[in-house]
Amino acid sequence: MRLGCFLLFVGVLFGAPARRAKLVVYPENPLLFGKGSTQRLVVQFVSADGRSIDVTESAKFSSEEPEIARATFCRF
Amino acid sequence: MIVHKHGGRRINLSEPEKSLLLAKPTFAVAHGGGKILKEDSAEYRALLDWIRAGAKSEPARERRMLALRLTPASTVLIGEGSKQRLLVTARYSDGSEADVTGLVRFQSNDDTIAPVLPGGVVEARRPGETAIAVRGPGVVGVARAGVVIEERPVAKIPEYNFIDRFINAKLQSLRIPPSPMADAATFLRRAYLDIIGVIPTAEEARTFLASKEPDKRAKAVDGLLKRPEYADYWATYWGDHLSNTRQLLYNKGPYAFTEWLNKQFRSNVRYDEFVRRLMTSTGNMYDSPATSFYPVMRKELDMAAMTSQLFLGVNIECARCHNHPLERWTQDDFNGMAAFFSQVRYKNGTGPRNNERNLYIDFTRQFQNPDTKKVYLPKPLDGRQMPSGEWQDRREMLVEWLTSPENPYFARAMVNRMWRNFMGRGLVEPVDDFRVTNPATNDPLLEALARDFAGHGYDIHHLIRRITSSAAYQLSSEALSGNKHDKMAYSRFYPRRMIAEQMVDSIALATGVPEEFPQLYPGTRAAQIPEPEIESYVMEVFDRPSRQLICERKSSPTLNQALHLAAGETIQKKIAHPGGILGRLLAAGVAAEDVVEELYVRSLARFPTAEERANAAQAIARSKDARTGMEDVFWALLNSKEFLYNH
Numbered sequence: 001m002r003l004g005c006f007l008l009f010v011g012v013l014f015g016a017p018a019r020r021a022k023l024v025v026y027p028e029n030p031l032l033f034g035k036g037s038t039q040r041l042v043v044q045f046v047s048a049d050g051r052s053i054d055v056t057e058s059a060k061f062s063s064e065e066p067e068i069a070r071a072t073f074c075r076f
Numbered sequence: 077m078i079v080h081k082h083g084g085r086r087i088n089l090s091e092p093e094k095s096l097l098l099a100k101p102t103f104a105v106a107h108g109g110g111k112i113l114k115e116d117s118a119e120y121r122a123l124l125d126w127i128r129a130g131a132k133s134e135p136a137r138e139r140r141m142l143a144l145r146l147t148p149a150s151t152v153l154i155g156e157g158s159k160q161r162l163l164v165t166a167r168y169s170d171g172s173e174a175d176v177t178g179l180v181r182f183q184s185n186d187d188t189i190a191p192v193l194p195g196g197v198v199e200a201r202r203p204g205e206t207a208i209a210v211r212g213p214g215v216v217g218v219a220r221a222g223v224v225i226e227e228r229p230v231a232k233i234p235e236y237n238f239i240d241r242f243i244n245a246k247l248q249s250l251r252i253p254p255s256p257m258a259d260a261a262t263f264l265r266r267a268y269l270d271i272i273g274v275i276p277t278a279e280e281a282r283t284f285l286a287s288k289e290p291d292k293r294a295k296a297v298d299g300l301l302k303r304p305e306y307a308d309y310w311a312t313y314w315g316d317h318l319s320n321t322r323q324l325l326y327n328k329g330p331y332a333f334t335e336w337l338n339k340q341f342r343s344n345v346r347y348d349e350f351v352r353r354l355m356t357s358t359g360n361m362y363d364s365p366a367t368s369f370y371p372v373m374r375k376e377l378d379m380a381a382m383t384s385q386l387f388l389g390v391n392i393e394c395a396r397c398h399n400h401p402l403e404r405w406t407q408d409d410f411n412g413m414a415a416f417f418s419q420v421r422y423k424n425g426t427g428p429r430n431n432e433r434n435l436y437i438d439f440t441r442q443f444q445n446p447d448t449k450k451v452y453l454p455k456p457l458d459g460r461q462m463p464s465g466e467w468q469d470r471r472e473m474l475v476e477w478l479t480s481p482e483n484p485y486f487a488r489a490m491v492n493r494m495w496r497n498f499m500g501r502g503l504v505e506p507v508d509d510f511r512v513t514n515p516a517t518n519d520p521l522l523e524a525l526a527r528d529f530a531g532h533g534y535d536i537h538h539l540i541r542r543i544t545s546s547a548a549y550q551l552s553s554e555a556l557s558g559n560k561h562d563k564m565a566y567s568r569f570y571p572r573r574m575i576a577e578q579m580v581d582s583i584a585l586a587t588g589v590p591e592e593f594p595q596l597y598p599g600t601r602a603a604q605i606p607e608p609e610i611e612s613y614v615m616e617v618f619d620r621p622s623r624q625l626i627c628e629r630k631s632s633p634t635l636n637q638a639l640h641l642a643a644g645e646t647i648q649k650k651i652a653h654p655g656g657i658l659g660r661l662l663a664a665g666v667a668a669e670d671v672v673e674e675l676y677v678r679s680l681a682r683f684p685t686a687e688e689r690a691n692a693a694q695a696i697a698r699s700k701d702a703r704t705g706m707e708d709v710f711w712a713l714l715n716s717k718e719f720l721y722n723h
Contacts, residue, residue: 026147027165033172040175042161044148050249052151054160 020048023055032069041071092127118178139168144180144210144217152222152249153190153200162196162219164210180210185514190221200225203561205250209513216403216512224251228558233257238528239546242521246565253558255551255568260285261682262723263293263550268681269574269722270498271300271540273309273603274581278674281681297544301537304342308603311337312577313497315606317386318354319372321623322609326431329361329368334606336365347490347534348479351387355478356471360425360434367435370420376443379420380413384457385626387478389489389510392457403511405457411445412455416474418443437469457485479534485510487526491539492516495525496628498543500570501563507628517564553723571723572631576618577602578722580646583714586678587650588657614646633720641715651710658706668696671706679713 024046030039043059046052061071088095098120099105101113113120145165153160166176182192186206190198198208198221205222232244233254247254258266264284268276276284284296300306314320314337320330340350357366373379377396384390394400395410418441425432442451454470455461456477464470478486489510496502503516516522525542532538543549551569559567574582580602584591590599593610602615608623617640619630641647650656657678661671672692676684684692692709699705713719 024148026163027145028147030165030175031173033174038175039165040161040163040177042147042163044151044160050152051154052148052160053154053158056161 022046023059024052087127087131089127089131092124095127097127098123122179139170139172141166141212141215142169143167144176144212144215146208146210146217146219148219150220150222151198152224153198154224154227156200156202156225158200159193160198160221162192162198162208164196164217166212176212180212183209183211184221185209190223203250203252205517205564207513207515214399218512218515220515222250226558227251228253230254230558233547233551236545236547236550237542238524239521239543239548242518242524243546243548243566245520246518247567250565251558252562252565252567253556255554255556255559257547258550258552258569259682260292261680262552264296265681266549266569266722267293267297267300267544269578269582271297271309271544272303272305273312273575273578274305274585274601275679276681277585278677281677285682293550294541294545297541301344301540305601305603307338307341308601309577310341312603312605316621316623316629317626318369319623319626320368320607322607323622323624324371325361325368328429329365329371329431330607330609332362332365333368336368341536344535344537347529347536348486349534351479352475355383355475356469358435358437360432362429362432364435370435371433373417375446376414376417376420377410377446379417380410382626383474383478384413385508387489388457388485389492389504389508390457390485391509391511403513408452409455409457411443411450411452412461413457413474414445415443415452415454416456416470419470439467439469481530487530487534488522490534491525491529492522494536494539495522495543498540498549499566500572500631501566508626518566569723571717571721573633573637573721574618575629575631576615576620577605579618579720580612580614582719583646583650586657586714586719587647587653587710588660589650589653589655591646614640614644617644641720647711647714651707651714658703658710662703662706668702668706669693672696672709675706675710675713679710679719680716 024044026042026044027039030041032039041056041061042054043056044052045055061073063069063071086096092098096105098113100107100109101111102115102120103111143166145167147163147165148160151160162177162182163175164177164180166174168174177196182196184190184192184198184206185208186204187201189202189204189206190200190208192198192208200223203223203225205220208219208221210217228251230248230251230253232248233240234257235241235244261281264281265275268274284292289295311334315330315334318333320333320337322330325333340353345353353366354369357364357369359367361368370379373382381393381396384392392400392405392410392413395405395407399406419437419439421436421438421441422433423436425434444451453461454464454473456474459477462473462477464473477483481487489507492502492504493507496505496507503518503522504510504514525539528542529539548566549569551567553569553571555568562568563570580591584601591602591612591614592598593600593602593605593612595610596605602612605612608620612620617637621627621629651658653659657674658671661674666674669689672689673684676682676688695708696702696705699708717723
């Protein structure tokens with residue numbers, strides 16, 4: 001794995017997303033130490049009125065730089 | 077030890093999967109311990125990876141875990157059974173980080189609200205909020221999980237001051253509806269009990285209820301802060317916490333100490349100055365009663381523990397014997413705090429009074445741990461070692477640190493104590509157990525209160541005015557279906573049974589018959605009793621503490637209390653007393669209806685409703701005579717929850 005940083009894209013399909021609703025990925029800026037090391041991610045949908053739902057299982061992950069770090073789906 | 081003991085048979089480096097270390101807990105090899113590890117678990121994989129990598133020990137110098145971070149740090153689950161995964165990231169001394177979610181143990185502070193399922197998944201069970209903690213070697217991490225079962229729009233309480241803004245934020249976040257505002261009579265009675273420890277007189281209640289002034293509540297609080305009963309009540313509170321008892325202060329010591337405490341509250345001494353006077357006191361307990369703070373603490377280590385508990389709200393007792401397993405406090409911290417008290421010495425006085433022990437400062441004395449014999453220099457919790465000058469009283473150094481506005485604990489601990497007195501539950505509960513794994517239920521509020529208190533010169537009157545003028549304090553205690561389970565968001569006033577002194581003094585005031593205490597002047601009120609050794613059965617029944625240990629008053633009702641109130645002498649004798657209120661009203665020929673009204677106002681600080689008036693009239697008419705009927709009505713009032721509880 002190359003040393004560097006990567007952007008992870010997460011998308012979730014919602015019927016009618018509320019205004020100012022957002023997706024939050026935790027941890028926000030993970031740093032992976034050592035080749036082969038892994039980091040789980042959690043995705044929260046936060047609605048305009050502050051409600052949050054864990055949508056990790058419905059999220060689609062993709063990495064901008066798969067050579068640096070790739071995103072795979074696994075159940076907890 | 078695991079690798080090398082018993083000829084290294086536990087580890088098989090050539091075939092790691094066959095290592096006994098894995099074979100036994102997975103029950104691949106039969107043994108007495110049963111199966112405690114699954115082959116597909118993260119723990120199994122971690123052990124297998126370690127053996128595959130050569131089963132090397134990891135020297136401490138390589139890296140040490142410094143912190144555990146949970147994400148999301150705060151979450152609100154909507155709907156019963158909804159779930160939220162938590163992630164745990166460890167930060168190490170070499171700057172690296174790692175996902176350790178599968179390797180740590182999660183614990184919910186309240187499983188009935190939100191337990192943690194395997195893998196760090198929090199599940200919603202009932203409305204409320206709880207802290208979720210994880211533990212690593214010497215470090216802990218905490219997240220907060222709220223649960224909303226029913227989505228609904230929630231009204232806001234009026235925002236009288238900043239307190240209400242933080243209360244509203246919590247209520248909105250957890251969708252807990254607030255109860256309506258309390259009426260004037262309820263507020264008055266509540267403020268009297270919380271500020272001066274006794275209910276209002278009938279005259280005071282009538283005047284207040286008749287007043288049309290828009291700021292009558294604030295004015296009532298101002299008036300109470302000037303009353304002598306205010307000093308009595310708070311001298312009793314601190315007497316409990318400073319172990320004011322003849323078991324430690326001999327026969328006369330508690331009287332001198334009570335008078336000293338009373339004087340501090342009469343003149344509204346700033347809280348930091350109050351603590352300074354206690355902690356830096358010298359002399360004997362009669363001429364310098366503040367020295368009575370010290371006898372309960374026999375050794376420097378006791379002084380370190382008690383000072384931290386009282387004035388910082390931090391319990392460091394575990395670190396007396398070992399580094400705290402879950403918190404940051406180490407034995408060095410404990411010994412460093414103890415070193416502030418190394419110069420405290422006693423010698424017998426030569427004055428005319430018995431047991432005139434004198435507290436003096438031996439400037440040359442160092443603190444040596446009694447077990448390790450190591451000498452420690454003063455070091456405050458979370459601080460650096462403080463070198464002391466040759467003629468320096470080390471306690472003054474500690475007070476400087478303690479009362480500094482930068483001290484993160486001092487103001488928070490005090491406002492939390494006061495919040496508990498007025499709101500029924502501390503933002504941190506128990507009040508002397510501030511720790512990472514026991515976070516405040518509303519930390520921004522606690523922080524704002526502490527900042528406000530320090531910013532106003534640690535003025536206790538200001539703090540009381542701040543709390544009592546909030547809408548949160550003035551909410552009704554009547555529960556709604558949506559907030560009946562709430563015990564931490566302050567969506568309503570949490571009712572609690574009166575403490576012993578409140579109970580005895582309020583019964584005496586309502587009935588017009590003072591309680592009598594042996595050895596004390598007639599007319600002495602319960603809140604004026606200097607020591608718990610003064611006999612009083614009713615005070616014992618209502619959990620008057622012995623003051624041998626520092627603890628908060630109990631407020632839970634017991635069967636013994638109910639029986640005593642229903643059939644014991646405290647109420648019966650006073651109701652039937654010829655010189656009591658009932659006897660005086662009847663002797664003056666007051667009409668039955670007016671007597672009933674007077675009994676209501678005296679007991680409950682409110683007028684009876686039309687229905688209550690009719691019921692009382694009916695009860696009196698059915699009795700063998702009017703006096704018996706009125707005694708029955710009075711008995712029922714004094715045994716009602718409305719009387720016995722601060723609500």
